[in-house]
Amino acid sequence: EAQVTQNPRYLITVTGKKLTVTCSQNMNHEYMSWYRQDPGLGLRQIYYSMNVEVTDKGDVPEGYKVSRKEKRNFPLILESPSPNQTSLYFCASSLSGTYSNQPQHFGDGTRLSIL
């Protein structure tokens, strides 16, 4: 089954403790992206990747890192999490970032709470 898989689905942690949210897709998609969803703000893009070893900042990259060493994986890293990063996070992928008519496929989300 074609899917985007995020782990963990839920995490409660404390300020400053490094964490990684994994994202994996099995559709051989070139483009991958991370969003955060906050009430009243909709979805905002954190980082995106056009292909392996190619990443770029989205609208709200501060406090986050990403890597794209393999095509299928796109982990989101919070080196020193802070309470303002408490949010619902979504990973997404699409066949190509070059053609704008390609829909994105989303994971089920990761709810992070930073105390």
Add this chain to the structure above:
Amino acid sequence: GDSVTQMEGPVTLSEEAFLTINCTYTATGYPSLFWYVQYPGEGLQLLLKATKADDKGSNKGFEATYRKETTSFHLEKGSVQVSDSAVYFCALSDQEGSQGNLIFGKGTKLSVKP
């Protein structure tokens, strides 16, 4: 920059009522337009899309027409069901913009009562 504005919710309807969720956009190029739906506890799923002016996207009884003259992409359904309760997001991807990144509206929550 590019942006999407959609009507604020929540929207509450009775089963079999007619649904319209308004969406307008601002873009410098010729964007592709999308509606995504998010059911409770799940990620976003593509509902429908339109890639050029006057295209009509349709799926599961929902439809939206790409109107370049009014820069709109309103979502409609003739008869909603309880199972349509979800959050709906309008989004655009600018063909001349940054590598097909999506720009989302803030979402409209729809609740359908039996």
